[in-house]
Amino acid sequence: MSGSTTSVSAFCAVTPIGRALLLLAAALLTACANQVEVKGQFPTPVLDRLPLKIGVYYDPEFRAHEFFDEADSREETDWIVRTGQAQVEMYNTLLPGMFDQVVLLNELPRDDRVDTVIDEDLDAVLVPHVQELQYSIPNHTKINVFEIWMRYRYELYAPDGELLAEWSMTSYGKTPTAFLQTAEAAVNMAAVVALRDAGANFAMNFARVPEVRTWMDELRQARSGTTIPDLGAASPEEDTL
Amino acid sequence: MTSKTAATLLALGLLQGCVTSTVDEVLYQGPEAEDLVGDASIVIMGRRHASDYETEPDFIQCVGKHIQRRDETITVMSELEFMNQLYPWFEPRTAPLRPADIKRMMDVPPVRDKLAELNTEYMVWIDGETVRTGGAGSMTCGIGPGGAGCFGFGTWGNDSNYEATIWDFTDQEEVGRMSTQASGQSYMPAVVVPIPIIAPVQGTACDGLGDQLLEFFSAEY
Numbered sequence: 001m002s003g004s005t006t007s008v009s010a011f012c013a014v015t016p017i018g019r020a021l022l023l024l025a026a027a028l029l030t031a032c033a034n035q036v037e038v039k040g041q042f043p044t045p046v047l048d049r050l051p052l053k054i055g056v057y058y059d060p061e062f063r064a065h066e067f068f069d070e071a072d073s074r075e076e077t078d079w080i081v082r083t084g085q086a087q088v089e090m091y092n093t094l095l096p097g098m099f100d101q102v103v104l105l106n107e108l109p110r111d112d113r114v115d116t117v118i119d120e121d122l123d124a125v126l127v128p129h130v131q132e133l134q135y136s137i138p139n140h141t142k143i144n145v146f147e148i149w150m151r152y153r154y155e156l157y158a159p160d161g162e163l164l165a166e167w168s169m170t171s172y173g174k175t176p177t178a179f180l181q182t183a184e185a186a187v188n189m190a191a192v193v194a195l196r197d198a199g200a201n202f203a204m205n206f207a208r209v210p211e212v213r214t215w216m217d218e219l220r221q222a223r224s225g226t227t228i229p230d231l232g233a234a235s236p237e238e239d240t241l
Numbered sequence: 242m243t244s245k246t247a248a249t250l251l252a253l254g255l256l257q258g259c260v261t262s263t264v265d266e267v268l269y270q271g272p273e274a275e276d277l278v279g280d281a282s283i284v285i286m287g288r289r290h291a292s293d294y295e296t297e298p299d300f301i302q303c304v305g306k307h308i309q310r311r312d313e314t315i316t317v318m319s320e321l322e323f324m325n326q327l328y329p330w331f332e333p334r335t336a337p338l339r340p341a342d343i344k345r346m347m348d349v350p351p352v353r354d355k356l357a358e359l360n361t362e363y364m365v366w367i368d369g370e371t372v373r374t375g376g377a378g379s380m381t382c383g384i385g386p387g388g389a390g391c392f393g394f395g396t397w398g399n400d401s402n403y404e405a406t407i408w409d410f411t412d413q414e415e416v417g418r419m420s421t422q423a424s425g426q427s428y429m430p431a432v433v434v435p436i437p438i439i440a441p442v443q444g445t446a447c448d449g450l451g452d453q454l455l456e457f458f459s460a461e462y
Contacts, residue, residue, distance in 0.1 A: 043328035046351045174295070200329030
């Protein structure tokens, strides 16, 4: 804390020309970093939609998610990989293929504030978070292998803010070859593969999360007569719910 | 001098062809010729569920192109297009590992409808990889006022090992299995200019597997 105060004071003390030079140096340093804004096409899932109306809330951190890798030596370069926009696009494509209705929300329901019931027609509100991210980029591997591993944490809330379920899922992406493409393109490809994998994992295993399964059973009983199929019904590993 | 040069070039050309390849085939039930000459298509997919290796997408493309180049009546659907059309059922973590898994997949109406729309009759799973088996030698390069050049010799080997499994979507069973192994040694002599003499190991494996698949699918082979 004291360190940051000192640096601000020092910055204010320099002359306008010196300040301009400092800003220019900072800009040049940023320009030297490899920057990747992850972009990709995410396919619409082919699934039996669950008869649910789900709200989804992406918090600002999730929307602007990025990771920064600082170079260890002068021979290496910094990396900034921005995944936020791409992962929002992925979930915006995935979720309407999983649920009958998906509503994008601007705020999170809170159970300590009665007046924040978002929409009484909603069955639940989903909130995804990036819990952890690991990667290997050329600086680390010295070979043309780019890997990204992510752990997502999901929260499922009732419209009144009660937490119904909370669970984690991992995803992994790798570019097997970097022939005829830049390192930035290969990192982008690894990130897109990881996001696809995240979507596949979520779609196939959502209904298998024990708390979600319990909630869906209760919802099924409450609706008495409405059938809520299991998204993972036809998956290789498990039988129907 | 000219004859020596020609002999050297000939020797280099012969070295380039030094790849040994073996193809094994187990065929359970070949398709009738008319089965594939219609509108039906096949899809060739790479196995990527193992943690320590992935079947190269380049190799999958190579086999697909090999088949289509030799028999234009066979429609080979691109791997990525197929995965996109049936997302998320054929991703590395979700892809079926046994033909019996197709039946469960078919229980999901949208998947069944999509497969019918794509009219995919056969699916070929290719599992394997090409690895570098070691290297030897050294090379030094330098640059000076008079020019630049390299001197030395390097060599390395490559081994390809792939297995193809053919699934029949209609009968939901495995109908054929074949494998190919290829190995070769590449060389890089350098006297001023490095001359790469690359053994086309993966290409040979691609041709070997492609030819076997053509014998299975094509009425012309």
